[in-house]
Amino acid sequence: MNLRVLGCSGSIAASCRTTAFLIGEHVLIDAGTGVGELTLDELAGIHEIFVSHSHLDHVLGIPLLADSVMRSRLASKPLRPIVVHALPATLDALRTHLFNNVLWPDFTRLPSAEEPIIRLAPFEVGDIVEVDGRRIEVLPAVHTVPAVGFGVESPSGWWIYTGDTGPNPELWEALGTRRIAQLVIETAFSDEELAVAIATKHMAPAMLARELVHLPVNVPVAITHIKPGEQAAVIGQIAALGLAQQVHALSSGDRFCF
């Protein structure tokens, strides 16, 4: 399984793109501003998008992607829609606040209601969705809006992405004793902003240690969603924790093969 990190920043700045991961050539996990790293041909190859939650830094790429690829998609008959998989509450938020003909045209009814470019597909926590020959599991997350993480099965174990989350005991229970190829876990804030992290249901290094005691020591850990300008502080504070696992900061442009 090939994984490309298109964006893994907690917000934007030069060279900081927000969350988007490309699995193979056709599947996106979250669709933040990192989607803008893809060429038009690569964008046209996206068939499935799995969305962790409704926050803008994870969904901004969806309406723009639909616009960019509609012309090329119209050339093929019948029109193949881009399927957006998310919790029912997340899909409702996209319909109400994004594809509402105010912020953006309703691409769930364009170019026609019968054959739209975007199709919304609800899932629930615990579901395993099979797409593009892969099994993608919907994992629990704890955030300020309904949210999930994802597990993608690969030949060398599961690739696990926590999504945006505060402390999340249900995740560790759900992971059980399965083999994990990599854990991508968010640490949005440094410890100086611990109160903000708690209030917004994100993580800070001081909280990370309590989470990772549940993870086998041989699982590589990659940190995502660090706010721009906080990289050095967050990574320094994590290094000082002396965690049992190997931990590094994810970078936009990273590629992994699991």
Ligand SMILES: [Zn+2]
């Ligand atoms: Zn969020």
Ligand SMILES: [Zn+2]
């Ligand atoms: Zn976020």
